Amino acid sequence: MSPAWKSTLAALAASIALILALYWRTVESMVAIWYRSETFAHGFLIVPIVLGLVWMKRRELARLVPAPEFRGLALVAAAGAVWLVAAAGEAQVVQQYAMTAMIPLAVLTVAGKRVARTLAFPLAFLFFAVPVGEALVPPLMDWTAAFTVTALQMTGIPVLREGLFFVIPSGHWSVVEGCSGLRYLIASVTVGALYAYLTYRKPSKRVIFTLLSIVVPIVANGFRAFGIVMIAHLSNMKLALGIDHFIYGWVWFGIVILALFWVGSFWRDPMTEEEGAASEAREARPLSRSGLAAAAAAIAGVAAAGPLYAAWLERSDAGKAELSLAAPREVSGWRRVETPLTDWRPHYSGAAAQRFDVYEKDGRFVALYLGFYPHQRRGAELVTSTNIMVVQKHPVWSNMGEASAVENVGAADVSLRETKLRSAEQRLLVWDWYWIEGRQLSNPYLAKLYLAAHKLLGAGDAAAAIILATPYQEQPETARKTLREFAAAMQPSVETSLALAGKEGG
16 A cells, blocks of 8 residues: 555545544434334344445556645635534434545545546445434325225225225235335345446446436335235235235335346446546645644634534523413314313423313314424424324324415415314314414425524524314314314414413513
């Protein structure tokens, strides 16, 4: 190994170690998800695979003379800024992507653009370590349910579908998170991208195969769900249930992936040594050890800005009095009653104050849940994937489906989410949206950005969940009218209660 490479590797190792140390909470969050979720357990393999891919490039790298690219510092700063905004908005996935991006950017800054270009795929493969994809679960579940029901109808089996639930003559079925196929999809894309890189030389072939590794498992999961239902139906509900349900799924996935790789092998490109590295090496000029040390120090300084400012933003709120959230006052004939309308409660955690009240008017009942979050922080944030209407596999309640809607709430139209819930005894129509410093919206991504902007500008990040629920029978239109009337009448009172709580916790 040349002296230039020894010095560069030392500076690069120090830079990456400092980045991991500065962003240890982000690293910790990634590893924690790898550990607890089977869907993302592949994250433990990503770094060893990347190191193996880099080792495969060792001869090509040896022909290059590393030379720092200080313009990469601007990109490191940009990644740090993205991380900071994500930290302010508690957008964990974005934080993880931003931190991961700093590692390839450190390679670019310390070793130069030619080395970074040579290691483009191994460095890009690092992003597969980020545990992302849970937002795809609802649409994948809906796709699986629609595919299965359509396939069953094509076979002549009568099907009655309601959201993610459907009934056939032999039994009742539902599509849950495990049926979404997300686990298969993530595994397929990760392995497919690696296979495409190792098998093909032409970029077009790599892109096509990677796209196929996305499409094929989604379609295959639809056939998997249909196959499970058919096997159970034809066996009088004796097969494809319980543990063999999962075994069948993984066996099917293995067959599909092997078939995909087998077909892809027919277009394999011959592996040849890449040319041009030697001529490029003559153009580069290595930097002295002091210069490399300066590059590593500059990366550390730029990367440290984000965590330091985030720590200042997260200064302790200890000593503040406990919040009280008053019940919205009764208006327009809606009066608060003690009637136990339902045993359902939204699964929201970390709120500084919350309340669940029932209002009645002319024999119609509406449940109102308010959850107030005066300061967004980990474990006490409004917008998070763990704050949901019903947890998966709830013993009583099931989520029948969700949809976006725009309704007149008070003096303005509000984009909200409509959810249908069902238990053995009751059906509920639920509307929910966010209240953020007086602004109302339902898009979680916009809510995160809005909260981040407010926090970074020191304008406060008080927010609340507003959830309305009312019973309905077969058709929810009457229930919609009830919620519409309640929201229009009570929204000013709701906002007054939240504003008073905000002043108390400000």
